Amino acid sequence: MKVLIIEDDPTLSQNICGAFESEGIITEKVFDGLIAEKLLKKNSYDCIVMDINLPGKNGYDLCREFRLENKHTPVLLLTAFGDLEDKIKGYDCGADDYLTKPFYMRELILRLKALVKRTSISVKPQNENISLNDITINKLSKKVFRNGVEIKLTPREYQILLMLMEKGGDIVSKSDLVKSIWGYSFDANTNTIEVYINFLRNKIDKPFQKQSIKTKVGYGYYLDLE
Numbered sequence: 001m002k003v004l005i006i007e008d009d010p011t012l013s014q015n016i017c018g019a020f021e022s023e024g025i026i027t028e029k030v031f032d033g034l035i036a037e038k039l040l041k042k043n044s045y046d047c048i049v050m051d052i053n054l055p056g057k058n059g060y061d062l063c064r065e066f067r068l069e070n071k072h073t074p075v076l077l078l079t080a081f082g083d084l085e086d087k088i089k090g091y092d093c094g095a096d097d098y099l100t101k102p103f104y105m106r107e108l109i110l111r112l113k114a115l116v117k118r119t120s121i122s123v124k125p126q127n128e129n130i131s132l133n134d135i136t137i138n139k140l141s142k143k144v145f146r147n148g149v150e151i152k153l154t155p156r157e158y159q160i161l162l163m164l165m166e167k168g169g170d171i172v173s174k175s176d177l178v179k180s181i182w183g184y185s186f187d188a189n190t191n192t193i194e195v196y197i198n199f200l201r202n203k204i205d206k207p208f209q210k211q212s213i214k215t216k217v218g219y220g221y222y223l224d225l226e
Helices: 010-021 033-042 059-069 084-092 105-120 155-166 174-181 192-208
Strands: 002-006 026-030 047-051 075-079 097-100 129-132 135-138 143-146 149-151 213-216 220-223
Touching: 002 010, 002 033, 010 026, 010 105, 026 033, 033 059, 047 059, 047 105, 059 075, 059 084, 075 084, 075 105, 084 097, 084 192, 097 105, 129 155, 135 155, 143 192, 149 192, 155 174, 155 192, 155 220, 174 192, 174 220, 192 213
Parallel strands: 002 026, 002 047, 047 075, 075 097
Antiparallel strands: 129 135, 135 143, 143 149, 213 220
16 A cells, blocks of 8 residues: 655654554655645555645645546545535545644554545446436446436545445435544444535536435435435
8 A cells, every 4th residue: 555645744654654653554645735736646555644744735725626637546635624514525535534733643543544445446337327217327437317418426425335336215324424434433323425425416416406316314315215
């Protein structure tokens, strides 16, 4: 496994490298957002760990632009800010996970491994397409359409919608979504799922004047496509 660490604090960067390398993870570190941008265009990594406050180019912009070219490599953001709005902004830029400083190195390693594991699992789908009424997902290209119109989703938005689609209208619990997509190391009580459901509604339902993604309070989420 090869990981790019984008962190301008040299002590923290070195500590992260040491922790990763003790787990057999190959690391490459960079301290500047503009230099990181060049590396991301040139090299391939299994995961990106990046700070938000970076010289040259901040982590939000770096992540957003990286997602235009690469929609699959997981990105884990590090930040000193723990406010919900900061987390929403990070996820909206295409980040897969978010860790607030200070943090335990063990937690960072667990989250990293969970992200890489879920990204690397490649199960050949039995059917190329899955459709429910006017929503269609092409599993091979990972493209989503509604009424023939393509909808651009981030990797995590795609995974949540696919899970809801595969349930065919049955309820999917919040904890099942968290465990399936983020792994057991992720806090099941987090409001991350609510944030992503809101993102999905704004992309899947709102432009089409639909209300397909429903919440059953105390149980979870389901697709109502009638």
